[in-house]
Amino acid sequence: MRADAERNAGKLRAAAAELFQERGLQVPLKEIARRAGVSHGTLYNLFGSRETLIDEVVADLAADRLDEVAKYALACEDAWDGFAYYIEKICELQATDPALADVLSGRYPGAERLMTLCGRASDAATRIIERAQRTGTLRPDFTGEDLAFTFGAVALLARAGADAAPDAWRRSIAFLLDGLRTEAARHPLPVGPATPQQVYEVLGRLTGTP
Amino acid sequence: MRADAERNAGKLRAAAAELFQERGLQVPLKEIARRAGVSHGTLYNLFGSRETLIDEVVADLAADRLDEVAKYALACEDAWDGFAYYIEKICELQATDPALADVLSGRYPGAERLMTLCGRASDAATRIIERAQRTGTLRPDFTGEDLAFTFGAVALLARAGADAAPDAWRRSIAFLLDGLRTEAARHPLPVGPATPQQVYEVLGRLTGTP
DNA sequence: AATTAACTTGACCATTGGGTCAACTTGGCT
DNA sequence: AGCCAAGTTGACCCAATGGTCAAGTTAATT
Numbered sequence: 001m002r003a004d005a006e007r008n009a010g011k012l013r014a015a016a017a018e019l020f021q022e023r024g025l026q027v028p029l030k031e032i033a034r035r036a037g038v039s040h041g042t043l044y045n046l047f048g049s050r051e052t053l054i055d056e057v058v059a060d061l062a063a064d065r066l067d068e069v070a071k072y073a074l075a076c077e078d079a080w081d082g083f084a085y086y087i088e089k090i091c092e093l094q095a096t097d098p099a100l101a102d103v104l105s106g107r108y109p110g111a112e113r114l115m116t117l118c119g120r121a122s123d124a125a126t127r128i129i130e131r132a133q134r135t136g137t138l139r140p141d142f143t144g145e146d147l148a149f150t151f152g153a154v155a156l157l158a159r160a161g162a163d164a165a166p167d168a169w170r171r172s173i174a175f176l177l178d179g180l181r182t183e184a185a186r187h188p189l190p191v192g193p194a195t196p197q198q199v200y201e202v203l204g205r206l207t208g209t210p
Numbered sequence: 211m212r213a214d215a216e217r218n219a220g221k222l223r224a225a226a227a228e229l230f231q232e233r234g235l236q237v238p239l240k241e242i243a244r245r246a247g248v249s250h251g252t253l254y255n256l257f258g259s260r261e262t263l264i265d266e267v268v269a270d271l272a273a274d275r276l277d278e279v280a281k282y283a284l285a286c287e288d289a290w291d292g293f294a295y296y297i298e299k300i301c302e303l304q305a306t307d308p309a310l311a312d313v314l315s316g317r318y319p320g321a322e323r324l325m326t327l328c329g330r331a332s333d334a335a336t337r338i339i340e341r342a343q344r345t346g347t348l349r350p351d352f353t354g355e356d357l358a359f360t361f362g363a364v365a366l367l368a369r370a371g372a373d374a375a376p377d378a379w380r381r382s383i384a385f386l387l388d389g390l391r392t393e394a395a396r397h398p399l400p401v402g403p404a405t406p407q408q409v410y411e412v413l414g415r416l417t418g419t420p
Numbered sequence: 421a422a423t424t425a426a427c428t429t430g431a432c433c434a435t436t437g438g439g440t441c442a443a444c445t446t447g448g449c450t
Numbered sequence: 451a452g453c454c455a456a457g458t459t460g461a462c463c464c465a466a467t468g469g470t471c472a473a474g475t476t477a478a479t480t
Contacts (some may be wrong), residue, residue, distance in 0.1 A: 002426055002477055028467060037430045045467070046427095146381055151380070153363040156416060160362075164411035170400040171356055172363070176336050178396055179389025190380040201374035206366060211458055213449055238437060249459045254439070256457090 006151065009046050009069045011036040024159070025054055025108065026096035027207065051110035059113035062103045065093060070124035080137035084177055086128050090151060092175055095158030095166070104151055107202060107209035122148075139185045144195040150176065152203045219256050221246040222324055226267045234308035234369070235318065236418065261320035271322035272313045276327065280334035290347035294387055296338050300361060301383055305368030307375070314361055316410060317419035321327055332358075341345065349395045355404040362413045 001009075015036035019027045029050060035039035047053040077080030094101035102108070106118040116138045125144050132138035158169045178184060194202075211219075225246035229237045239260060243250035248327075278332040279299045286292035304311035306320060312318070316328040335354050342348035368379045 005427060009426085029469090032465070040468095041430070041470085042428055050468095084398050090472065109325050136288040142385070146385070148262040149367060149382060153367050156366055157359060157363050157412070160407070160415035161412040164415075165404050165408040167361060167401045168408065168412060171285060171403070172359060174397070174399050175352070175389045176354070176386055177389065178394040179385045179387065181394070182397075184388040184391070186391075188223035189382070189384050191377045192377050193381070198371070198378065202371040202378060205339070205374075214447065215457060218458085239439090240437075250438095251440080251460070252458055260438095 005046065005185040006146070007040050008036070008042055009037060011040045012043055012046065012053070013057050016053050017061070019098050019132065020054070020058055020099035024142035025050075025058070029053075042129050049110060051108050051114075053198055054108060055111040057101050058103060059111075059117055060115075061118075062100050063117050066103075066121045066124075068089075069093070070128065073128050074124070074131070079135040080181070081134040082133040083128050083138055085178075086125070087147070087150070087177065088170075088173060091154045091158065091169060093167060094151065094155040095162070098150040098155075101151075101159065102207060104148075104155070105203040105209070106154070106206050107206045108206055136182055139182045141185070141189050141193075142180055145196065145199050148199045148203065152206045156206065215256065218252055219249050219309065221248060222253055222256065223264070224409060227271070228264050230264070230268055230309035230312075231307050232294065235260075235268070235312040239263075239267075245408055248274050257394045261318050261324075264318060265321040265323050268309050268313060269327055272310050274332075275310070276300075276313075276334075279303070280331065281365070282332070283338050283342070289342040289345040290391070291406075293348055294334070297357070298380075298383060298385065301364045302363040304361065305372070305379060306405050307335065308365075308369050311361075311365035311369065312417060314358075314365070315413040315417045315419070317414050317417055324356040346392055349390055349392045351395070351399050351403075352390055353403040355406065355409050358403070358409045358413065362416045366416065381398070 002055060010031060016032045019032050019035060030040040034055075036043075041190055043053070047056075062207065066118060073082040073086035073089070076085060090104070094104065103114055103118060106115065106122075122144060125147055129138065129142065129144060133140050133142075147168050154169050154173065157172065158166075161168045172173045222242060223333070226242045229242050238300035239253055240250040242263075244251075245254045253263070257266075267323060279296060282290040283299070286295060304314065313328060314331060315322055316325065319401050332354060335357055339348065339352065339357065340418075341351075341352060343349050343350050364383065368376075369380065371378045
């Protein structure tokens with residue numbers, strides 16, 4: 001790769017990192033090129049598709065933060081505290097970084113590292129959920145798919161409120177957490193759990209991914 | 211008004227009613243004209259703006275259903291049952307009718323009847339909430355603004371899942387309701403309640419209204 | 421310094437959305 | 451029947467956005 005191409009790729013990665021973090025993974029590619037001070041033709045040239053760019057730019061940053069939250073949650077002595085910490089922290093990450101929220105939606109099948117990452121986060125969530133259920137504090141009818149929907153919805157709420165009400169989502173989460181304790185459960189749930197396939201499709205429409 | 215204009219207005223109202231109900235209040239005006247079998251120029255001619263059309267088409271249908279749900283909720287002997295019924299039913303309406311969901315977002319300031327309607331729904335919600343709080347079953351820190359955010363988020367979830375998982379939102383609501391009972395409350399909420407102004411802005415961004 | 425392959429550019433294509441308006445068509449009155 | 455205002459039409463404008471490519475530029479090698 002020629003030196004100028006390398007330089008441009010760097011500028012594009014930097015611009016993309018900024019814009020992804022500010023406005024999510026769907027920012028117009030032309031705008032990324034604009035901020036990088038480069039023609040959009042060059043962007044297509046060097047990366048080919050949005051997903052390649054995402055994969056190069058977003059994966060590492062997101063991975064560290066997600067793994068760390070999961071690790072800390074599993075390290076809590078109290079399983080419920082770990083679970084509550086996990087929910088709150090992931091929602092906080094989503095609120096402050098729309099790119100990370102989009103990563104968790106798992107809607108970029110072409111971005112391999114991203115999907116790996118999303119899968120790892122999903123596994124961690126399952127472990128955290130099951131641990132809390134084993135200790136009897138988290139209601140047994142709550143599933144990883146329920147969590148995914150929650151994350152998806154809160155991500156939108158947090159993004160919508162970023163300017164006007166940046167912490168509004170915290171109240172919603174607090175209400176929800178109180179309803180997730182075993183002793184809060186009142187009735188059997190009205191419908192059965194969703195399947196991973198359903199989660200995939202719903203989050204797709206929720207985030208407007210084609 | 212000339213007879214052919216009257217006829218076209220009728221066709222446009224009918225097409226708009228269909229499309230609003232299927233896909234929400236933001237459907238392209240040109241598509242409404244297309245379905246009505248009329249040029250989009252005529253639509254602009256007869257209605258001038260999207261909001262005029264909305265006001266003529268959506269208000270009455272939505273009003274009846276909203277009022278009825280509120281009335282029934284307030285008529286329940288058990289205040290909690292009324293509250294739970296209200297939440298579930300409004301979410302169900304939003305799930306089956308995106309237009310109604312958009313009405314509740316209160317984001318069409320130019321549509322007077324719609325805004326009146328939205329205000330009336332909001333008043334009813336307040337009464338239902340306060341009644342349940344007076345009987346001690348609904349936690350006292352839950353506000354009408356919290357309810358508005360809930361409705362906004364569930365509306366999106368329900369719309370996103372309309373095809374793939376049409377009832378997925380019911381589980382989320384069930385968890386939330388369990389967390390809204392007085393005895394479920396564990397800690398003080400992490401942040402204070404939102405203001406109506408904040409609700410307005412957040413729902414605007416949530417629904418993508420400019 | 422000359423050559424050439426790699427790279428960049430911006431004009432161009434298409435699509436989708438809101439919105440306008442001159443030119444045509446037609447309802448309804450005399 | 452004939453006229454004209456009322457009404458309709460679709461071509462046209464704009465701004466975004468995704469995407470392609472011929473022509474021009476430049477880095478690196480000989």
